[in-house]
Amino acid sequence: MQIASALQWIIPVAGITAILFALYLARDVLSRDKGTKAMQDVADTILEGAVAFIRRQYTTIALLALGAAVIIGLVIGVVETAEVADTDVFGLQLGLMTGVAFLVGAACSMASGIIGMYISVKSNVRTASAAQRSLVEAVQVAMRGGAVSGFLVVALSLLGVWGIFVAYGGTTNPAIAPFLIVGFGFGASFVALFAQLGGGIYTKAADVGADLVGKVEAGIPEDDPRNAGVIADLVGDNVGDCAGRGADLFESTAAENIGAMILGVAVYTIALTSGWPNPEAWIFFPLIIRAFGLLATIVSIYFVRGREDEDPMNMLNRGYWVVTALSAVALAFVTSQTMNTGTQTGTNGIAPWVFFFGCGLIGLATSIVFVYITQYYTAGSWRPVKEIAEASKTGPATNIISGVAVGFETTFATAIAIAIALLASNWLGSQAGLVNAAGDNVGGIFGTAVATMGMLMTTAYILAMDTFGPITDNAGGITEFSRASEGARKITDRLDAVGNTTKALTKGYAIASASLAAFLLFSAYIDKVNLIIDRQILAGVREAGTRLESIDLAEVPVFVAAFIGAMLVYFFSSLAIRAVGTTAQAIIVEVRRQFREMPGIMDYSQRPDYARVVDITTQAALKQMILPGMVAVATPVIVGVLLGAQAIAGFLMVATIAGVLLATVLNNSGGAWDNAKKYIEAGHLKDDQGTVLGKKTDAHAAAVVGDTVGDPFKDTAGPSLHVLVKLLATITLVLAPLFIR
């Protein structure tokens, strides 16, 4: 009992420890050697571009967020006042609280994105410098630079949710406070959507635009310094992969924390009536688990080490297995200590915490499964990538057809893994014997929530591995640009290949966590709607017996809303993909102008105007992110207002399913195309006579087409879909009062 009470304090302690540790890592990275003058020059140009983009992007996002906060506050204030005038927290006060929570969530997300990206950009040149000396040192610099992002994202999300929960009366009224902080999750989603969209459009437009105008039109090599678009490409890796994915996972952890706390309220009520000790521990549980995940990650960073001749992926995997093992131990400790049900037991006389410990393990296992599914489909050593490489022999058309077939196929393993995780954790949870006063077993849904928590315990580590990707990618670019030694280039090439894998893994992880988190938020939404309905019934403004008992797909409005939800996923992706094309055009026009008006560029006597391309790309990408972003925000509001609270839940569920599957298709086909190209470049493809079909062959040209097609799939539309799915969930959760009739 005492331990359970004390455990709550682990939340701020772990959060602050993680931030301090991130600062320590940042100092460590910054103190390393910055490399040659040539390296620093390139790095400074990248930093300048990234900072310029981030400044402008986050100013835009901040303005949008401010506007959204005011609108949300007013809407909630007016709707709730109109419907019930008789609760503890209501009307304009609730509107104000929601608006403030939204802004705090948005601010935390922006802060972790900005700082994390800043350190990442600083890490790339130091990784390049370290690569001149040692592989292990280069891995460590890149991983520590990435870990700064990882820790900041998770710690700020934890402290933010906890802080606002306490500020909104969580210690005195824990059953109501979780519902008051949903604005925080919405704020985080809102920022994540625009950060991912803007960054994703920027990075791929720069990539495609620079290639088309340089390689195709001017006939100069890829990554040639004469091409002003190339620096924009390197900047893009940072703003898309670092800042974008950071915001994505910030949102995942924040939304999941809040959703799980809302579901915890149902168990809290049972605990209260059953007289179990520490009922509020059921509500704090998600935050405690997350705190232990952070501590486990701190330890694991020290296991990223190895021999000079070792595969760098092994070093990263070593740390991943450590954080997973420690998380499992922490899970056992926390569940056994906080889930105190007195003498009550579940099925077969087993203590309830044991079932939930099992659910948490399912979550941890799911994240491992996803890591391996993604590897199978996108790494060069397995059937799918080989199949695409073989298909390249007969030209770009068969390469594309084969890649689409592989992308579609990947949904199978994804869906089955998620299905098993949900069914198993739901079943295990339902055995814990958590039955409420109405006779409903709430353990199943809570079990799925615990599985999500288990899965997300390793987020900080996964995010560090993800950010490792752009850092090493940039380190490679800097090494090449500055004409560094052959040995250093070999090391950065190896790191870059590993970085490609870790980036792909993170997307798999982000998808799986998005689907579990969405199911959680969906359940939380139903709880919230019924809380409001109950209050309205109590206040006499609504008939009894009108609770939202089911989301009935057989009702026409629910089916129609579900249909529109699935459609939104395609329509949004279409807008995102098209935005890349439009932005790339802007780059092409500018680089063409430079080639024309600055004739000295071609003979290296004139330096291209890098800053101007970066600036133009920035403006175009930010302009292009507005339409898909607005469609994503407006559609659920319109559907919810027109078709009601039940229909919007159907919309949310089916949009989640459709979004997760389409993101899987886009991410994995893109990853597989990319690696099919690398497979051919590495000389693994042979014709019937056994001759190697490498670079400059038709097969390679076909594979390049596939790679280019995959770019906006895997780096713009796919990742934006993860964010979309969670945004839809938080938007409906926050605006629920608007949809109830």
Added chain:
Amino acid sequence: MQIASALQWIIPVAGITAILFALYLARDVLSRDKGTKAMQDVADTILEGAVAFIRRQYTTIALLALGAAVIIGLVIGVVETAEVADTDVFGLQLGLMTGVAFLVGAACSMASGIIGMYISVKSNVRTASAAQRSLVEAVQVAMRGGAVSGFLVVALSLLGVWGIFVAYGGTTNPAIAPFLIVGFGFGASFVALFAQLGGGIYTKAADVGADLVGKVEAGIPEDDPRNAGVIADLVGDNVGDCAGRGADLFESTAAENIGAMILGVAVYTIALTSGWPNPEAWIFFPLIIRAFGLLATIVSIYFVRGREDEDPMNMLNRGYWVVTALSAVALAFVTSQTMNTGTQTGTNGIAPWVFFFGCGLIGLATSIVFVYITQYYTAGSWRPVKEIAEASKTGPATNIISGVAVGFETTFATAIAIAIALLASNWLGSQAGLVNAAGDNVGGIFGTAVATMGMLMTTAYILAMDTFGPITDNAGGITEFSRASEGARKITDRLDAVGNTTKALTKGYAIASASLAAFLLFSAYIDKVNLIIDRQILAGVREAGTRLESIDLAEVPVFVAAFIGAMLVYFFSSLAIRAVGTTAQAIIVEVRRQFREMPGIMDYSQRPDYARVVDITTQAALKQMILPGMVAVATPVIVGVLLGAQAIAGFLMVATIAGVLLATVLNNSGGAWDNAKKYIEAGHLKDDQGTVLGKKTDAHAAAVVGDTVGDPFKDTAGPSLHVLVKLLATITLVLAPLFIR
């Protein structure tokens, strides 16, 4: 009252009239001039190949269907015996009836496919011959040849459903008989699935394989007689487009007839208790409507005429507007005569039939809307195709990206149109005042059923237009092969372009009807499950109050089943697309062998072995259709047995949504790529200096890549998805007893 009774006899009368009319049209077509000796030679080779494929394919399908019928009969027999032993029709008797209905459905579908395709193949040479004389005559020959298919498909489906309904006691016990004939729909779906899969794989494998080995490898032109794969390509147009789409729409009309009759039972019960005259008319209504649709189509065929200098599409449109207008009139007549509710009125004192007449009009309007949506997205004169053509300037990658963006975008208009049709017909129907004893308003769902019927009134005409496509396509090929006059070639080129449009339109129509029909069948499924549950409750083997009241997406098994349903759509498409690649490989290997071992082919001194390529393609395509077919049949059975009757309904609904949207993406992106290529070939694309970028430019080469990618999308995976969606609906409807716990 008298009219309503008499109207039932219109069903066999219209059915037989339509068949006689089809025979008359067939005789008319067959009596036309067969053209030159050279033309007849090519046509005979095509006929030979098509007959060989169809014989082998339908033998395989017949065997599969026989096996399936036995299994279904036994399963239904055993399950129903085990659960209830106390009804009018039960156990092995019900199993036998279901198995027989399945076989009759399968046989009718096969018969209409075989005869229709036979006449189509006979029509192509006569169209080619007519094109030497007159455009109008060529249009009429092709349209009449296509109409044979159209009439047979709709008439056999109508007579089949009516015959088996009467045979199973429909005249004495109309409230039970609709549930006994569901096997007919399943049989039709089963045949359609394999017909569409086998035909779709054959046609696109031949197309892709012949191109790759001829154009790419041997460097000879497309459609060159030296390439043995080219005849397989021409055969493919017939077996894929004619037989496949015929089976697809046979299934739509059959399944929709049965589903609507099941929903009619609910109104019949109300009519009985309210003492309305002719209660059984509510059950016969769908068949009467279909009968009038057939009669309207017969009249409209005579309006396919025009001037020699007219756009052939106008001639076809003229007939379409006639059948639509006549259908609207028939709808008013039939609803006013059969929906006799005595003195009872709906909202505002309006007679109930008026509301349902409105629902039928919504259906007719929806089909017009879909015709125009498809035109906008796939015809060369609008923004989407132009956009893709422009993107071809920067290479195949941007062509593909742009096509995918367009494909994704088309889901928007599709989903909104379906949403409006469902919401509007549901709302209108609910105003009719059809409230049952339990107080439920059943008019809404019945309204959506009437909208579907309205939509499907024009099926025979649409199908005739669709078959017009492959006939004119083949006529063009024959004209070219036989080196006919320039004038004839101009006419067949114009007809071919129109045929491409009509083929695309039919797919849009098939998708829209599939989604409406699926919703209908889904509602019928719930009715059937509750019929069984009620019987079990009555028999005392089940607790009262356990009816299936909602399909609750918030329950984990329902959500998981829905997830798997959406995944199946991708996985099935992946298998279908991959099957095209594998089959194409078989063709490539054989044509390579012929080039190698028969050196006389290249200088025209040796005739290539066309028959062998056709035979090899046939074998490979039939082998490749088994796996996706089995996955489609097995998945719903496994999910239903494991997760239960509620979950499988969620599976069905979400698979329908996902399938309709993915089919939309695949069909429309494929159509748009095809027409972007044609747009460039027609010389509409210009560079910045105003120079035309036509054939043999890089832009054209890029557009060819897009066209090839689109082939398996729009002609294999997309159309197979329509069938899949309906198969899932009929399978769950038939096997419902297996899923109830």
